[in-house]
Amino acid sequence: MKRTKYKITLLFLLPELIFLAVFVLTPIIGTVVISFLTPGGAGLDNYYKVVTEKSPDKALVLPDNIAKARPPPWGAFIHNIVWVAIHLPIVVFLGMILAYLLHEVRGSSIVKSIFFLGMVIPMVVGGLLIRFMFDGTLGVVPVVLKTLGIKGLISKTWTNYPQTALISLILGSVWLWTGFSLTVYSAAYESLPKSYIEAAKIDGASGFQIFFKIVVPLLKHATIIVVIMTMLWDLKIFDIVYVSTLGGPGGSSNVMALVMYLYFARSLDYGRSSATAVILAIITLIPGVWFIRRVMKGAKTR
Amino acid sequence: MAKVRLENIVKRFGNVVAVNNINLEIRDKEFVVLLGPSGCGKTTTLRIIAGLEYPDEGRVYIDDRDVTDLEPKDRDIAMVFQNYALYPHMTVFDNIAFPLMIKRKKLGLTKEDIRKKVYEIAKLLKIEDLLKRKPGQLSGGQQQRVALARALIRRPKVWLMDEPLSNLDALLRLEMRAELKRLQKRLGITTVYVTHDQAEALSMADRIAVMNKGRIVQVGTPEEIYLKPKHVFVGTFIGSPPMNIVKCVVMVENNKYYLDCPGFRREIPKTLTKIVRENMKIILGIRPEFVEVSKKPLPDSIKAKILVVEPQGSEAILNLDINPEGEETLIKVKTRVTERFSSGEIIYLKPDWTRIAIFDYETGKALE
Numbered sequence: 019m020k021r022t023k024y025k026i027t028l029l030f031l032l033p034e035l036i037f038l039a040v041f042v043l044t045p046i047i048g049t050v051v052i053s054f055l056t057p058g059g060a061g062l063d064n065y066y067k068v069v070t071e072k073s074p075d076k077a078l079v080l081p082d083n084i085a086k087a088r089p090p091p092w093g094a095f096i097h098n099i100v101w102v103a104i105h106l107p108i109v110v111f112l113g114m115i116l117a118y119l120l121h122e123v124r125g126s127s128i129v130k131s132i133f134f135l136g137m138v139i140p141m142v143v144g145g146l147l148i149r150f151m152f153d154g155t156l157g158v159v160p161v162v163l164k165t166l167g168i169k170g171l172i173s174k175t176w177t178n179y180p181q182t183a184l185i186s187l188i189l190g191s192v193w194l195w196t197g198f199s200l201t202v203y204s205a206a207y208e209s210l211p212k213s214y215i216e217a218a219k220i221d222g223a224s225g226f227q228i229f230f231k232i233v234v235p236l237l238k239h240a241t242i243i244v245v246i247m248t249m250l251w252d253l254k255i256f257d258i259v260y261v262s263t264l265g266g267p268g269g270s271s272n273v274m275a276l277v278m279y280l281y282f283a284r285s286l287d288y289g290r291s292s293a294t295a296v297i298l299a300i301i302t303l304i305p306g307v308w309f310i311r312r313v314m315k316g317a318k319t320r
Numbered sequence: 321m322a323k324v325r326l327e328n329i330v331k332r333f334g335n336v337v338a339v340n341n342i343n344l345e346i347r348d349k350e351f352v353v354l355l356g357p358s359g360c361g362k363t364t365t366l367r368i369i370a371g372l373e374y375p376d377e378g379r380v381y382i383d384d385r386d387v388t389d390l391e392p393k394d395r396d397i398a399m400v401f402q403n404y405a406l407y408p409h410m411t412v413f414d415n416i417a418f419p420l421m422i423k424r425k426k427l428g429l430t431k432e433d434i435r436k437k438v439y440e441i442a443k444l445l446k447i448e449d450l451l452k453r454k455p456g457q458l459s460g461g462q463q464q465r466v467a468l469a470r471a472l473i474r475r476p477k478v479w480l481m482d483e484p485l486s487n488l489d490a491l492l493r494l495e496m497r498a499e500l501k502r503l504q505k506r507l508g509i510t511t512v513y514v515t516h517d518q519a520e521a522l523s524m525a526d527r528i529a530v531m532n533k534g535r536i537v538q539v540g541t542p543e544e545i546y547l548k549p550k551h552v553f554v555g556t557f558i559g560s561p562p563m564n565i566v567k568c569v570v571m572v573e574n575n576k577y578y579l580d581c582p583g584f585r586r587e588i589p590k591t592l593t594k595i596v597r598e599n600m601k602i603i604l605g606i607r608p609e610f611v612e613v614s615k616k617p618l619p620d621s622i623k624a625k626i627l628v629v630e631p632q633g634s635e636a637i638l639n640l641d642i643n644p645e646g647e648e649t650l651i652k653v654k655t656r657v658t659e660r661f662s663s664g665e666i667i668y669l670k671p672d673w674t675r676i677a678i679f680d681y682e683t684g685k686a687l688e
Contacts, residue, residue, distance in 0.1 A: 213405035216372050221419035221470070222393040231422070235409040 053292035064293035068281075074269030076277050076285075078297075091269040094277045097184055098301075101273070102252045104188050105195070109248050110241065112192070113199025117207045118233055120200075130204060134197040141194070145261030148190030152176035159186075177263050180270035187259060187271055194258070195251060199244045206240035207233070246309040253302045274298045322383050322477035322510045323348050324369060329378035331364055338364045339375070340534035349508045351501065353521040356531035357557065362514045363482055365531070369512060370399050370480050382477060398471035399480040402487065404463045406455035406470070413438055413451040416469045441469045444503075461492045468500075472507070479504070479511040485520060497523055518558045522546065530554050547675065552684040555605045555677055561637060564651035566604040567681065570596045579604065583643035584622045592678065595687050602687065605677035608637065608654040612670040615659065621668040624651075629661050636661065642669070 056063045071077045079093040092100070116133070120126035136144065151157050154175040176186035214236065218228045234241075256275035259265060265272035265280070278298060281291035324346040331339040339361040346352045354362040367373040369380060371392035379388045387395050398419070406415050420427065420434045442448045445465045455463055464484065471479060484500075485493045501524045504511050515521055521528050522542045529539045530553070538550040549555035555563035568581035570588065577588040577596060581604060588596060596602065614621065624640040627650070636657050643649040644666070653669065661667065678687045 211403060211405065213401040213403055214407060216370075216392075217399065217401060217405035217470075218407075218418075219372070220370055220392045220397060220399045221422065222474075223418075223422045224393070227422050231418075232407060236407075238409070 049292045049295050052288055053296045055289055064289040065297070068290050068293045068297065075265060075272060076280060077269065077272075078274065078277065078294075091180065091272060094265075094269075094272040094274045095301075097271065097273050098253055098255070100184065101188055101191075101255060102249055104185075105191055105252050106245065106248050108192050109195050109199045110244055112196050113203045113244060114234065114237060114241070115229075116196075116200050117203035118229055120204070121207055130197075130200060133200050136194040137197040137201070139194075141257035142261050144190070144194045145258035148187060148194075148258060149177050149262040151190060151193075152182075152186040159189075177271075178267060180267050183263050183267060183271040187262060190262075191252075191255065191258060195248065198247065202240050202244050203237060206237050210236055242309070242312060246305050249305045250302055253298070253305075274301075323381075324478055324510060324512065325381040325384075326365070326369070327379045327381070329365065329368060329375045329380070331361070331368060331373060331375050337534050339368065342378070342534075342536055344529055344536060344539065346510060346512060349510055351504050351511045351513065351524060351526045353513045353515060353525035353528045354531055355515060355518060355521040355525075355528050355557075358516055360531040361534040362516075362531050366399075366480055366482055366512060366514045369478070370397055371395050396474075396477045397480055398474060398476035398478075399482065400467050400471050400484045402483045404455075404467040404484075404487075406463055406466055408455050410454070411451065412447065412453055412455065412458070412466050415455065415466055416441060416451075416473055419470065419474045437473055438469075441473050444472075445469050460488050461496070464488060464496065468503070472503075472509075475507075475509075477510065479509045481511065481513045483515055484513075486515070486517070493520075500524065519560070522558070530557065532557075548686070549605065549677055550686045552603055552605065552679040552686075555679075559607060561608050561652045561654070563677070564606040564608060564653075566606065566642070566649060566651065568602055568604050570598055570600040570602060572598045582646060582649040583624070586673075589673075592687055601681035603679040603681050603684075605679060606651065606671050607675065608652045610672040610675045611653045611655075612672070613638065613653060613655045613661075614668045614670065615665075617668050618670050621670045624667055624669050626661055626663050626665045626667060628663055631657070638667075640667075640669070 053064055054060045054062070069078055072080075074091045077091070077093045078095040080096070091097075116129075120129055123129075139147075152159050152175065154160055157175070159176070160174070174182075176182040210233075214232055215228055218232045223231065254275055255273050256279065259271060259273050259276050260279070263271045265276045274294065275298060278291050278294040281287045281294060285291075324344075326342050326344045329339055329342040330337070342361075342365060344352075344365075354365055356362045364373060368375050371387070371390060375388065379386055381387065382395060382397070406412075407418065410418065414421075416438045417434050420429060420437065424431075424434065438451070439448065442451060445468055447462065447465045447469060450458060450462055450466070455466065458466065464487075467484070485496055488496060497520060513521075513524065522545075525542055527539060527541055528545050530537045530545060532553050538545060538554045540548075540550075545554060546558060549558070549563070552565065556565060566581050568579040571578045571580045571585075577593050579586045579588055579602070612618070617623075622642055623644065624642045625644040626638055627641055628639040630637040630639070634657060635654055638653045638655060638661060640651050640653055641648050642651055655661075679685060680687055
């Protein structure tokens with residue numbers, strides 16, 4: 019009886035397993051295998067070359083900088099890290115504070131929808147929009163800075179200069195990704211019993227105290243989700259960079275996924291492309307595994 | 321030392337009038353219960369006192385100070401919520417200390433002062449050994465005590481409680497009732513307590529305000545509420561089983577006023593003859609426990625047929641039809657179990673006419 023049940027289960031699972039094997043497992047194994055292959059045989063040569071590469075448009079860390087005094091480019095890997103370091107805190111904080119502030123505001127769903135637009139539009143379009151936003155003559159950011167009276171970069175197209183290309187992409191991606199954070203936090207905030215906040219109000223807490231002592235700790239689970247998903251998104255970022263700057267100028271806004279693509283499509287160097295892919299995969303696996311463990315632990319204790 | 325006064329409070333939610341022109345004065349150190357069915361506006365009234373809701377009309381006074389426009393934190397009140405609202409990320413100690421910690425600088429307290437106060441209040445509520453735990457590790461009764469401790473630590477002027485016992489099991493609820501009342505009397509804190517449980521209200525309150533459809537129907541001591549309901553709603557809401565309702569008509573014969581009720585007739589007491597008119601419809605309210613039951617006919621008694629007997633241990637509730645010959649008229653009677661009654665039997669009832677309530681059929685108000 020039990021055996022036949024097992025067989026039937028296997029029968030139903032089989033199409034899925036075949037699908038996974040052909041379209042997921044094979045490419046992964048293939049990539050790993052190719053990353054070790056060089057014209058001279060097998061070895062770590064590709065990895066060595068990829069990591070020590072010094073040309074600004076493909077380097078992962080610290081390329082030869084033409085103008086040593088004013089980086090970037092710092093290398094694609096460093097750019098990814100900078101991306102996480104700037105993008106992650108802004109997105110987490112904005113999502114949390116907006117969810118808290120918009121909660122009791124009438125018509126807040128309209129505001130939330132506008133934020134969520136960033137999530138809905140294709141990232142390729144998003145990348146183009148970022149270019150327009152920071153454009154010297156058309157862009158909204160220079161106009162805003164001009165009205166605020168901030169001089170200097172105001173009439174320049176940010177994406178055209180190595181000093182500002184990376185930061186403009188990072189700030190643009192804040193707009194594209196805050197909708198996600200806001201949505202997760204809003205849902206989490208909505209599910210909190212109102213009485214926690216009311217109790218704190220009666221106990222004498224100010225708005226600030228309620229936010230930092232009650233709301234932030236209670237939104238911990240949402241924060242874990244937002245932090246991990248944002249980190250993964252930042253590490254895998256490709257499309258908006260490809261569309262708006264193609265890693266330029268001079269590699270100053272390069273990211274790892276783009277380096278992988280450039281090896282693949284420009285240099286036709288599949289070995290190094292695969293090696294970059296494997297390195298990127300291992301880096302993204304670190305937060306990924308931590309997250310899955312966390313979720314599994316949560317599922318068990320519940 | 322704190323009085324609370326509500327003046328002409330009105331609160332609407334959209335088209336619904338949740339609280340409709342409420343006036344209530346709560347004296348210093350008094351334990352007042354707002355009692356009513358769900359949706360009667362009792363919780364909204366409490367939340368207006370707390371400052372969590374803003375009334376559309378009317379003013380709230382605490383100690384003769386108009387607090388209507390003040391934030392909850394500036395009213396010097398504390399509240400115990402139905403779900404306790406203990407902060408799950410803090411230990412019991414931190415939960416109890418929270419109201420003091422956030423105002424530490426303003427109150428000029430050191431951490432040691434706060435620790436002492438927390439231990440003092442924890443001792444009072446017998447939760448000293450729970451202080452290091454998180455609320456999630458506590459039983460319902462323990463959480464309840466922590467919530468009470470948190471509400472007491474500041475020694476607030478007014479203590480507000482929103483159905484604090486409704487999440488406890490029946491036995492614990494009985495125990496906490498007495499304990500809460502003892503605590504309130506000992507500390508002398510003016511308390512407003514919301515419940516839909518009439519037994520809780522009768523056993524704990526100094527005064528009860530019975531609410532229905534956004535209005536206060538009657539305010540009085542538990543005895544007044546129980547024995548002299550001013551409105552048919554109060555009679556039928558309070559008591560278990562509640563007051564029996566019999567619809568009767570006033571008749572005049574030979575210059576004497578009679579009540580013509582299903583199954584019996586009765587002369588109207590002299591005091592009421594000036595109020596009633598001929599053919600006026602009235603409601604007779606008979607408490608189930610104020611009826612004498614006999615197997616033999618008594619003079620001036622009402623004949624009734626037993627439909628169902630509900631034994632309750634030392635007592636039994638008889639479901640009776642007092643009009644066996646005509647249209648079925650049901651009443652419930654509580655009796656001590658001295659005799660065996662069985663369904664179908666014919667018995668005779670003698671209500672205690674001094675304790676009968678008479679209400680106007682149209683307005684529901686008591687006729688006095």
